[in-house]
Amino acid sequence: MKCPHCAYSNPEGVKFCLNCGHEIVDRDENYSIFYLFAHRVDKIPRNERSVEPKFRNIFSRVFRQHSEMEAERLFIVGTGLTTPKIEEVVNTWPKPWLFARVFLIALIAYLGLYLGVSLFENINFIPGLIVVGAFAVPFTTLIFFWEMNAPQNIAIYKIVYVVFIGGILSLLLALVFYDILGNNTNVIVIGICEELAKVIAVIYFVRNLKYRYILNGLLLGAAIGAGFAAFETAGYALRALLSGSFHMLYSTILWRSIFAPGGHVAWAALTGAAVCIVQGDKKFQWSMLIKPKFLGVFLLVVFMHALWDSPILGILPAGHTILTVILWILVFSMIRIGLKEIADKKLELTYCKEKPTPS
Structure with a gap:
């Protein structure tokens, strides 16, 4: 089955090309109105295509059938042999599934x-119940960020490493900050301690210029946030169990799972992206953290964290849901910025190649 987009020969039964991810259309459908339209769109240069968010398109592949080979292809990206060059990266919105x-x-x-x-x-x-319940939604959200990482330059084994090491590192740093501030339980102090701890963990991983793209920072931040959220949920679940109430155990896992996408995972993803924005292609320096582009995002995340923990939010009906929606609007905005960064880098490389050398 040849791909109509890149002419790659795929095995029978594959719905999407294993080389470029383009949907493979049967011969009988080649002259349908949809195919002709898609074929025309495909002729548009990629740097001229819109990278504006189209939510219907982003999740269009979730309910389609996918072969095991398609999943296997996703899991091998990010290695030295499978990371595409920046010129080969598609800067339109990925379609995760x-x-x-x-x-x-x-x-x-x-x-x-x-x-x-x-x-x-x-x-x-019970131990398995707590562990699976704590990791299920944070890890699912992390896989979404991993699929949205258009450069495809971070392997899944690296993500698992960041989840565990980055998660526990950020938790320990948060405890150190709590001790320094005298275990103050003010929601602002909690927000500053926990978000600053996650930022330091993010810096540890993104300081390597290999992960310099905004989408990389978004993904690595989400990985640290997922580890932080899962370990924290497991701890609260164990406390609920030790109180002698299975109902509290189930309730803790349920509600923390429902709101996990609007909590630590997304908060750390935004600050991770902000670190990469101020770092760019330069070696990381601590002075970068006082730049407005980072401080603005960090203070916004701290404010949202404090508001999340505040009793004020409990007064509002569906307060956490509203905050989650606002947060994900910001996340998709950051993804758009990350995709635009890739488009700009591709244009820059194209210009450098085409620019005549002085004689």
Whole structure:
């Protein structure tokens, strides 16, 4: 099955090209109105295509059938052999789908563990219930960010490494800051301590110029936030269990999972992207953190974190839901900025190649 976009020969049954990700259309559909329109759009230079968010298109592949080979191809990106050159990166909006499959798998595993505890009353299932329940939604959200990383220059093993090491590093740093500030429980202090801890963890990973793109910072920040959120949820779930209430255990996992996408994962993703914005192609320096482009994002994230923990938000109906929606508008705006950065770099490289050398 030859791809109509890049002429790559794919195995039978593949819905999307394993080389470029373009949808493979059957011969009988080649002359449909949709195909002709898509063919015309494909002739438009990529640097002239819109990278504005079209939410219907972004999630258009979630409910389609995908082969195992397509998933395997996603998991091998980011290595020295599979990372595309910046000229080959598509700067239009990615269409993630794997995150939905990951969530479904985690949900099935959690339901199995739940039945083991509630129906069969086997306490051996409790550790698995807490771990899977704590990681399911943060890791699913992280996979979404991983699929949205258009440069495809970060391997999945690196992401898992950042989740665990970055997550525990940021938690320990937050505890150090709490001790320095006398364990102050003010929501502003909590927001500053936890977000600053995650920023330092992000800097540790993005200081390498290999991960200099805004979308890289967004992904690595999300990985650290996912680890932070999952470990924190597991701790709260254990506290609820030790209080002697299985109802509190289930409730803690449920509500923290529902609002996990609007919490630590997205907060750390935004600050991670802001670090890459101020760093650019230069070696990281601490003075970069006082630049308005970083400080503005960081203070906004601290404010949203403090508002999230504030009792004021509880007065508003669906307060956390409203805050989550606002946060994800900011996330998609940052993704748009990241895609524009790639488009600009591609144009710059094209100009440098075409620019005549002085004789």
